Each structure stands twice: as C-alpha cells, then as structure tokens.
Amino acid sequence: MDEALRAVADPTRRAILMLVRDEEVSAGVIAGHFPGISRPAVSQHLGILVAAGLVTVRRAGNRRYYRLRREGLAEAATFMETMWSAPLARLKEAAEREERARTDDEEARG
C-alpha cells in the first residue's frame, strides 16, 4: 500500500494514471501529454507506477503499452474508505462480518 500511495501522491503520475485508465497507451503518446518534462522523466514515472503495481506494461515491437492495473489500488482504496466511513458504519460492517463468520461456522459444522 505504501508504494501505491507514494506513487499516487505525485500529480504527474496521477495524470498518467488517468491517461491509461481505460485503454493501453504507449510511452511516447503518454510523454506527448507532458510537454513540460522530458521523455526520460516520464519513463521514470512509468517505472515507479509499474513497480507500485498500479500499471502493467505490454511490449509490442518497438513500443511499450501501459495500462491501469486496478487491483494495485485496492489497499489504498480500502484505507480511504476506512477513514471515510463514519464510526457507526464501521460498527455495522464489523457486525456483519461477525454475522457472516458465525453463519459460515454453522454451515461448516453442518
């Protein structure tokens, strides 16, 4: 989670994530969206996103195509939700979890 949140904390990387959210995009096209910084800089950002598990790469000939990897956001999103949800909501969730556990247990015993 730590790596994912650190990765997402950078505005350039968030912009990259938006770009690759719904489709594969090549490194060159991505870099084209950031006239203010060099290609190597963008490449480094992409490396960080891959390392954090937030995007995947597919090599095709000369190019490398990047795409969002949603699972990589799971833990971070869960943390946000945990903070966001009100105390009462969390109590409710905890109760439901317990209820499920109890039910599963009964089913397991037959």
Place this chain on the structure above:
Amino acid sequence: MDEALRAVADPTRRAILMLVRDEEVSAGVIAGHFPGISRPAVSQHLGILVAAGLVTVRRAGNRRYYRLRREGLAEAATFMETMWSAPLARLKEAAEREERARTDDEEARG
C-alpha cells in the same frame, strides 16, 4: 488534493489518522504510540496533517486535541473511486449526470 495525498503517503501519518479517526486524542497520547520517533517529529507530522486539512485541532488548557477531518479526504477519495470504477460504471455515471442535468433543466423551464 495534492497536499492530502502527499500527507497520506507517509505511514506514520496514516497511523496517526487511524488513531484520531473516531475520537479526539492529545498530542502526547499520539506521540506515545510512536516510541520509535521523537515528540517533535510527531508534532511535525500533526502540523502537516492539519495543513492538509486532514485533522482539526482543539486547544484545551495545556493540551491540544486532534481529530480526523473527513472532508479533507473527499477529493482524494473521489480520485480513488474514479480510478477504481470500471469504464462501464463511469459511462453509466456520466449518463446519469446528464439525465439529471436534463431533468433539472426541464424543471427550471417549468
């Protein structure tokens, strides 16, 4: 959003947020949960969290009580959701927004 996400990217600060999530906690008590780092360090983290709008402070006599400020997480949480939700879900949301806008417009015209 940037400040909030940068603040949340630090593990110590996330731990602090968990502590003040459901109740006010004084600086001293918070610091007590982090034997590994000095009180001033914790104080600095608290300052960053306040500056980011993620916690509020209440001064009471000698002490300062900190508490989570959920609204501060709104933008960051929205970003997470936007990334997390599938393309189809987003299409659906967009359609609903448009539908609402159309309806509101009709109502406004009478």
Place this chain on the structure above:
DNA sequence: TAAGTATTTAAGCAACATCTTACACAGCTT
C-alpha cells in the same frame, strides 16, 4: 547491416522530506 525510431538506463544535481537535538512558549500548580 546500417541507419532510424521508441524507449529506458546512468549519472549528477537541486529541491524537498524527515528526523534529531536544543530551545521557546503557554498554561497549570504550588
């Protein structure tokens, strides 16, 4: 195989983050 295109890796640097120790300040308590 030579040249061209797409991209990453390397090296170095300036800016920033995080920690520490020392000090300062505000509010209690005697």
Place this chain on the structure above:
DNA sequence: AAGCTGTGTAAGATGTTGCTTAAATACTTA
C-alpha cells in the same frame, strides 16, 4: 512568582525525489 508539564518551533544533518542530459538498448526498415 517559580517551576513543572505539554507542546510547538528552529536549525541542521541526512536521505529521498524528480528532474536533466548523455548514453545505451531493442526493434524496424531500407
């Protein structure tokens, strides 16, 4: 008022980040 307690601020050391330019790698095309 003097001293204690709780907390923040200042200054500085140290590590990390994000950028740049230069060079390297990998594939494609002539």
